[in-house]
Amino acid sequence: MSGQCKNVKGGQMCTEHDQVEVAKLPELCEDGLKLYRDVLAAGGTAADGVPDCLVDLGLLRFLPDHPGFLTPVPPDLAAAALSRPIKQAITEHQDTLVAIRTTMARAEVVYAEAQQGGGTSVRVLSGESVIAAALEEAVQACREELLTAQPNGGRSPELLAEALPRDLALAARGVKQRTLYQHTVRAHGPTLSYIERVVAAGAEVRTIDEVFERLIVCDRRTAFMPGPHDRRQSALLIRHPSIIEYLVKGFEQAWSRAAAVGEAPSRLRPPPLTNETRRAVLRLMVEGYTDDAIAARLGISRRTVGTHVQKTSEVLGSRSRAQLAYLIAQTDLLDHSDLGAVEEGSEETA
Known part of the structure; x- marks a missing residue:
């Protein structure tokens, strides 16, 4: 049994039904219209000398028992008979359109899964819970390196308390961590305490006086950055290798200009x-x-x-x-x- 689709012939898509055949509609001539009026009054007429347009349009029809005799047909019935094949063709094409959409919808699902699984996607995440879940999954899957750029000064004690055990666990697994802050965190006690703990576990932390955007990169395979709208409710999940490479280069340039934070908390605010x-x-x-x-x-x-x-x-x-x-x-x-x-x-x- 061949696996070839029945609508494919010789490697080419079959186009037998691509066009609807529409017969040329004959015109109702003046002689035919006059004779039609007379036949309606008489109830019928012999077939001899009848204009072809009346028969082609279905306004006169042969009687089964009298082959040579024509009887008049109401215009609405004649029109219905002429329209029937066209309506049927329209219905068939509508059914074909529905089938095309259904088939392509299934293919679209496979295509989207392939794009996402192939590591080439850029997705918009909406909602704090969705963003948090995606971040947690990516960070937990991190095996080699975690790069983080945290702008806007010191972080809240609640966020630091949530991040500390996770980052210490990453360090224990041998994940190299580098975090970039702005200089203002050197005067923020809770953030300094956090820095002291993660640095002692092997992480590197630097600060810089420049303005930068938030960025998280896991194993140089997955990256997160602010989304196009509300930055708390929107984020971009990036898996495109070229985009991630570009983001990492920007991080490395800022890292090279930043100052290391490695002193004791009491000395973390230099002159x-x-x-x-x-x-x-x-x-x-x-x-x-x-x-x-x-x-x-x-x-x-x-x-x-x-x-x-x-x-x-x-x-x-x-x-x-x-x-x-x-x-x-x-x-x-x-x-x-x-x-x-x-x-x-x-x-x-x-």
């Missing part, structure tokens, strides 16, 4: 911290960010942002935010100056 935080605040201010936006991006309070801006304004003698941005740009304060002088200058002014 340059205030300078680096102020530099980040002023850089974002010059770029046009509001105090609220700066605070959110650096993970510090709005009051802290205002303090840094105010002290710098006092030293440089600016009277407005726009003038301060201009003076900072003119003095190359962000690139070449020691911002410790700003701190000292503000204290002397006070």
Whole structure:
């Protein structure tokens, strides 16, 4: 028995039913219309001399018992007889369309599974519970390396308490962990306690004064990053090798510029911290960010942002935010100056 589909011939798709044959409808001539009126009045007529259009349109029909005699047919019945094969063809094509959609729907399921299983997909996850479940599954399956970029300053004690046993378990399994924070975590007690524990277990933690996006990469095979809409309710699950390679390169570049955190908790706030935080605040201010936006991006309070801006304004003698941005740009304060002088200058002014 052949396994070939019955609608395939010679390796080509059969097209016998691709087109509906539509017969050319004859026109009802004036002579035929006049004779039809007369036949309706007479109840019938001999077949001799009858216009072909009346017979072709079904308006006159031969009687079974009288082959040479034609009887009139109501127009609605004649129209129904003419329409019947066309309606049947339409029904058959509609059934074919439904069959096509059903068949392709089954194939679409297989295709989607193959794309996902082949490691080439980018999926949007919606809802905190869905995102958390996907993250938990990916991290638990991690065997070699876990890269994490955590912006927005210190993390809540609840999140740290949830993350600590998981990350210690990863370290015990030999998973290499590298985590990148912003400098502001060096002043956040709960985060420092967490860092001390994971570093003691073998993890590496660094901080940087730059703004970056949240990123989690498991074994360089699966990555998570914020989604296109609400960042708490939306995330991207990425398995495309080229995209993951691109994300890891960005992480490595930031990692190379970051400062290691390995000291005891009492020494985790080095003197340059205030300078680096102020530099980040002023850089974002010059770029046009509001105090609220700066605070959110650096993970510090709005009051802290205002303090840094105010002290710098006092030293440089600016009277407005726009003038301060201009003076900072003119003095190359962000690139070449020691911002410790700003701190000292503000204290002397006070």
